[in-house]
Amino acid sequence: MGRLTRPQELAVGERVRFEGQVRLILAVSGRAVTLSDMGGTSRSVPPAVLFAADDFEAVDSLGRMPLPPVSLLETLPQAALEKALWWEGHVLEVLRGLPPEATAGTEPKPQYSLSRSLTARERAKAAELTAAGHRVTAGTVANRRRRYEKDGVMGLADHRPVRKTPKYGTVDDAVVAAMRQAITEATDASTRTGTFLLWRTEQILKARDDGSEVKLPSRRTLYRLLDKLTTGTHTTGSATTRRSRAHGAAAPFGELPAFAPGEVMQIDSTPMDVLVRLDDGVAGTVELTGMVDVATRTVTAAVLRPTTKAVDASVLLARTVTPELMRPGWVDALRMSRSVLPHRRLLSLDERLEHAAARPVIVPEMIVCDHGKAFMSRNFLASCRFLEIDLQPAHKGSPFEKGHIEKMLGSVGTLFTQFLPGFTGRSTEHRGRDLDKQPLWSLLELQELLDEWIVAQWQNRPHDGLRDPATPGRSFTPNEKYAALVEACGYVPVALSSEDYVELLPTCWRAVNDYGIKLKRRTYDSPALAGLRRQHSGVREKKGLWEIHHDPYDVARIWVRNHHAGSGWIEATWKHLHQVPVPFGELAWDHAAQGLPEATEAEIADAVAALLAKAHAGPDQPAKPKRSARDKRVAARTRSTRSLTPTADDLAPPAPATTDAGTDEPDEDAEPLAEVIPLGLFNPLEDPWRRT
Template structure:
């Protein structure tokens, strides 16, 4: 005190133990406009009325005073605050509002502390206890009953109330809680189970209970392949399996988070480890155009930078408009197919970081979960044999419809991904600078590849074969048989009836095959080192093979880009074709009784008594049918056991 002022750095001043703020000028709090809207109109008007009077006490002028107006003498700021409060009390009492100076002082303190909300009457909106007058022990017991029901089967509220009573009776504190009425208990149950689905769907209940307890985050992905997700789910459609029986299949897919591109999707009766490896191999391999696909689906006619990518990767010359993305990280769940040694070894071979999500946390790979669900909404429901996502949505006699086979449905799915999914605007691909504009996965990839570049995976043909699943088979005179399909090649001449030399496999030969391409297999020649012998299926012409050798039109270069109308027409035609089902219906297998009835029907010919007893309807001649007269038919006589066989007629 009384010393000479000197300048001190703020850091030094705040670090001193003796530093203390002695006094500070306060300010009025900001008015909580949003909370004012919760007040009744009468309470709000009264609070605003009191605000004008308190402002005159504090500043000398009411809020609606004109500029240059002088304060009234009794409210002059030079007077004490107590005197001004007394003057306001006298003024209001004279005007018919009987108040005291203490009342004015009370409103003034409330206004300085909470603003306009401090002047309002809170009795109409006074908050009551969350659970009313219910005993805390009852609330805790009901919460325990609700917690026990999380992983159990869904039960009704009656059971939960009964379980609450049982928990209270078994409590160790010895205090008997007073149970309220049943109606009050049901109201309490409704409050405690809000948003938990305790009496609803068990699947949703478990998902909510075991979900994230912290704010949701998002793993940033700014380049194609930086973060990819893989998962499998049952497909809601029946297919015609190899044995002719209608059955369900599983869809395994991989999606790129940055572009929402479905790089590969395969269908199998049951997802296995080899399917995940094949999916990975197809992700880094271009999708080739196939017979029957419209020319608008070529990569050369899409928005993808085909001309600049072609010198970097010659495989894109005849590729369809599906981006080739090399994964850097793959997020998956703990399914056996993705945690298998086969899939982990494939990721290690391609130097891919495999990141399993936490158990029971499907939200950590929400992109692939939503993508696979969208397939059922945008594609599966157009197919014959669509079952719906629950039994409540399932139709009748679905197995009687013209179902697609597994290979045919796989080809339709691949075409739909290129035609529809890659050209559909995605809500998760919006431009931050222009949120109203949404991009398609193909457009997003074209934009990101300009900034991030493109580096193809140097996969040779042998590398691709190594990623395929393997079997061990014998090489016979007729070739190699896999699932009743025979494969053969002239190069197998030196391997027929010969052991491979692998004692652990009893002399069998290693055969690699693509589960989604039945046209060929590859046999490892153990005597030649790492050589492969390609063997083809003997009867590829009997069924449509989706991945055979393609006859490309090399002269079709420099074509204009595909228009939106062409792509839309292709998508519409694909859905119409998928909905119609295959052209031929599978012939039902005839039982022994059916064959016996058919034989008896054929035995009942025109000359038999049974046929003679039934009148034959007149046959109409078809237009253009040959009308030449038929030869005379001489019917055979009927055998009469009483007739003399030696009598001449």
């Protein structure tokens, strides 16, 4: 007889099995329990009689079998599956009176009639199977029936062929705990191999306080255990990834929703995998600092510096909230007026967008950053307060909280940096040879190329994270997503004025001389400085110097605060702006033609292809001057003078001049060379007043 389920208490509304039927409890008293009957009439049964019944048990439902787990059934061997299905047919005949393959209208066998108790039907099934050659008892049939009602077909299957072994086998729990401790200690340490971790596990076991001796398994078993415990932890891999996974959030990842441009933006910096020619002529690396809008994936600004500082983050913020103007040399297809952006609507709010490039101007509401010094500095925090921006630092060791900017900075290396000369690769094992001998771009030239690439390719490239929920097969570009969200939000944030932009720029103090203002070996001047030359600014704390604001990425102009006339600004330009072709130089913009058609995909693709080809070629190298025949002869004669003392050959008359073709005919343009008289040797013991 199988184990019966006895409830702790009976309540009205519960269901119990009694005399082969599932009945509903209608009333409960100390003398009788009123049960429903199949005929529709109720039946009162004393509690003692009810509890003494062989087939009595409490049930939670009307006896509906659970759905068969098809996916789990596929994991069973074929023989075990056929055996479980065979048992299912017999159990269903016990429960319902008919086997599953019975046709409609078939009457159940007398021994399986529902009028008989469940126990009687189970005994009849056991006798039938025994007579057919399968030795089973009524208790076995009852056990199979209960397992089927609980777990369905899987309850009838033999799980011994697919029984799972213990997770760590027969390894002692103390060894597992010691190895876990060794792995935990390695989280913030330098990366070591598995040999060290096994040694550390042994040391931890020896230092136990209980004094018990734990027998270590074989070396191969320990390595298998280490492989199981370190799966996904990068214990012997990248230290950065290991710390990120260990100190990251344990709860499921969430995402801060962003439904409008500027609602959530992210900022970060990373080393750029390319060599550039720095100001001192030495090849070096630079850092890329960028800001991306989460809602539209728009890169609002990206700047390059040898080392990211607080002032660079403030300049990046200033560039984010101001239009990106077209520059000389950019193709006309990159204008905002020829893009999918709502140019006319934006132009009514800001006339500066008439000459702007196709990059949206987005004013941040919230900026997510890490705990870098550049973003936690007083300068950057003051800029955010000035613009009423909520600065939200991410949790330490949780780069996934700003995953959009992390992915964007990585995509720059894949889509742009690898096309540049001097590309170093992501690690030393991916680095080539003689990179510093290639024609490297300067920092300002590379900044110019990066700005053009963002406008030309990034803003017009379909982004996998910008998909329409109604049509997931289509992905939007950042410019298309911005245009769609502007229509949905119903408002456009107004960009900063030119005065606000200047206020966010770095500050220095200089004197206004007759020739202008000297800043980093460049001279700036303007006719508006006529009344300020060699004058005291009135700021005693700065010894009469004048406040200068400048853009580190734009050497074309600076701004001087007019302390004598209040807080106005005077713009001064570089004196050699029109003579020296440098990036960010001339800011004379062409007037935009009205009614231009939108730029086609072919025009944008051509612009991107030309940009990458130009970037890969490197800067133009100055051509070596072509030397004349005379210059070659002088150089050859100079190299041939190896001895400091004159010889007979040196005092001989010069040989006839020859042409470049190697003939003895004299060159028509050749001039007679003077006789070369080398200097004599200096003798310190010789009388200098004696004439020779």
